[in-house]
Amino acid sequence: MTTPRDLLIITMDVASSRPAEQGDLSLALAGAELVDLLGAQALTLDDDRIVPGPQVAVDDHLLDEAASSLLRQQPYESVEDWLWRRGRDLSSAYLAALGTDVQVTPRRHRWIPGRTDKTELTDSPDRRQATDRWTSGEPVLTALAAAVGIQDEQPEEATSITDDAIATVLAAVHDSITELEAVRQRRRVEDAAYDNIWRGM
Structure with a gap:
């Protein structure tokens, strides 16, 4: 794993006050790839x-695809x-990979036979390991x-990271997600202003 x-797996398995945004998750997954590639000594960070x-x-x-796509x-x-x-x-790619490995299955609606809007995790060693x-x-x-x-707040465990390279990656993930949310907020304001213009005409 x-x-x-x-x-x-954790984003699919753990109850949260709000579902993870796909864009946020994709950025975090890219950061997680860097963490693993650092551990595999496939890269280092210079600042x-x-x-x-x-x-x-x-x-x-x-992960192999990620390593191959590094700019050299x-x-x-x-x-x-x-x-x-x-x-x-990237979140779609990882979800598809879980489906290929038969670690997710369609969640069927009891009241609508054959309808499968969402997926759910199967019980597997990978799921237990992640948990x-x-x-x-x-x-x-x-x-x-x-x-x-x-989690609503940054956990205390996150402050125990002493590896500077990993800390740099995690900080960049946080900053990028914050930037993406700012873009979403601007779009909401712009959309609301546009709707108000049409209602006023």
């Missing part, structure tokens, strides 16, 4: 720049730029989950 998959390391074999096709020419990509580039529709990591308060997973709104 990988941190991105664990994060996706906030991603410096690719040697090509390494990763036992996950999406200077000036290297910043963490924030990576999150926006790699994160585009164990979550309930133990593992700092990286806890911080990423908090970034997408699984």
Whole structure:
């Protein structure tokens, strides 16, 4: 299992005051990929720049795809730029991968036979592993989950991260999600103003 998959499972499995926005989740998944690639020594950070390391074999096709897509020419990509580039529709890709691995199944409506609007997790070793990591308060997973709104406040465990590179990635995830929410707010204001104009005509 990988941190991105664990994060996706937790967002599907843990009750939250609000569902994770797909854009927020995609940014967090891209950050989770960087964390795992740092652990695999596939890259290092020079300040906030991603410096690719040697090509390494990763036992996950999406993580391997992430490693292969690292920019290998200077000036290297910043963490924030990576999150926006790699994160585009990434939550859909990870959800599809879980479905391919038969870890999610359609949730059928009892009152509408054959209708399957949503998916639910099956009981699997991967789900149990993600749950164990979550309930133990593992700092990286806890911080990423908090970034997408699984917990209302930043947990104390997140402050125990001492690795500067990982802390840089997590900070960039938080800042990017904040920026995305600001864009959403502006669009809501603009849409409301546009509606008011039409009502006033």
